Amino acid sequence: MNNKPAASPIVIASRESRLALWQARHIQARLAELYSQRTVTILAMSTRGDQILDRPLAQIGGKGLFIKELEVAMLEGRADLAVHSLKDVPMEMPAGFALAAITARENPRDAFVSNRYDELSALPAGAVVGTSSLRREAILRAAYPQLKIEALRGNLDTRLRKLDDGQYDAIILAAAGLIRLGLAARIKSLLTPEQSLPAPGQGALGIEVLSANRDALAWVAPLNDQETMACVGAERAFSRALGGSCQVPLGGYAIFEQGELWLRGFVATPDGRQMISGELRGAPGDADSIGRTLAQRLREQGAQQILDSLAAAQ
Numbered sequence: 001m002n003n004k005p006a007a008s009p010i011v012i013a014s015r016e017s018r019l020a021l022w023q024a025r026h027i028q029a030r031l032a033e034l035y036s037q038r039t040v041t042i043l044a045m046s047t048r049g050d051q052i053l054d055r056p057l058a059q060i061g062g063k064g065l066f067i068k069e070l071e072v073a074m075l076e077g078r079a080d081l082a083v084h085s086l087k088d089v090p091m092e093m094p095a096g097f098a099l100a101a102i103t104a105r106e107n108p109r110d111a112f113v114s115n116r117y118d119e120l121s122a123l124p125a126g127a128v129v130g131t132s133s134l135r136r137e138a139i140l141r142a143a144y145p146q147l148k149i150e151a152l153r154g155n156l157d158t159r160l161r162k163l164d165d166g167q168y169d170a171i172i173l174a175a176a177g178l179i180r181l182g183l184a185a186r187i188k189s190l191l192t193p194e195q196s197l198p199a200p201g202q203g204a205l206g207i208e209v210l211s212a213n214r215d216a217l218a219w220v221a222p223l224n225d226q227e228t229m230a231c232v233g234a235e236r237a238f239s240r241a242l243g244g245s246c247q248v249p250l251g252g253y254a255i256f257e258q259g260e261l262w263l264r265g266f267v268a269t270p271d272g273r274q275m276i277s278g279e280l281r282g283a284p285g286d287a288d289s290i291g292r293t294l295a296q297r298l299r300e301q302g303a304q305q306i307l308d309s310l311a312a313a314q
Contacts, residue, residue, distance in 0.1 A: 085177070109190045138269065142273070201236060247314060276302045
């Protein structure tokens with residue numbers, strides 16, 4: 001007779017949206033493969049970011065509103081880890097928490113979604129485009145000043161429903177979320193990085209744990225993708241050095257090219273009239289330094305004035 005106690009379950013905290021639950025179930029399946037002797041469960045929760053839908057995210061506290069309740073669940077011992085879209089994770093992790101693993105990236109590009117038009121350039125003057133991001137808003141206003149840009153909040157299904165209800169002529173979404181939910185057919189065209197430089201971490205999943213939880217750190221370590229970790233490490237270092245938040249229209253995107261890490265980044269005013277951009281290449285092992293160096297170069301080229309004006313306006 002085997003009296004050995006059953007291993008305690010691994011509990012994943014997740015937002016309740018369909019995309020968040022897909023992400024949590026994806027990690028749940030991978031952990032279940034690695035640790036067949038353990039049960040892996042999901043603790044679904046509603047966060048303030050999901051509940052407040054009548055104001056732009058930048059006005060109500062930023063991306064941290066999507067993860068605070070999940071962090072409380074870990075602090076209280078109700079969950080071992082949380083799974084996030086990495087672009088929703090603040091650049092500065094709260095004390096006591098760590099990004100323990102970053103999974104291989106899905107398509108990081110922005111997607112043009114419309115029921116009437118095939119691409120951005122086909123939109124007529126006055127067409128209404130919905131976006132939840134100051135980054136996308138600045139890009140759109142700079143390149144297409146004839147369009148009307150309006151705020152778009154809610155989970156992915158809610159945003160698509162608002163488009164289908166005729167509230168918008170087109171909306172811009174992260175391609176990764178649509179692909180993950182089997183909605184790639186809704187994408188009329190993918191925007192190139194030259195058209196719309198992605199947000200830092202876009203397309204990647206980050207797994208957050210308590211820094212002191214050695215078991216959780218060990219459980220998720222095999223899920224980490226080194227190339228994605230280097231790329232988003234540079235992107236997040238770039239954003240962090242510029243005070244990146246929902247209040248700063250900022251893009252940062254890195255890839256491996258010919259053995260080097262190539263980082264592109266920009267900072268803009270929300271109206272798109274000022275945009276300071278640049279790029280830097282270096283060794284993959286220098287990801288953090290590449291991000292910080294590019295940020296400093298952009299500051300010297302005029303980004304500091306943009307940041308100062310944004311801070312004064314808050």
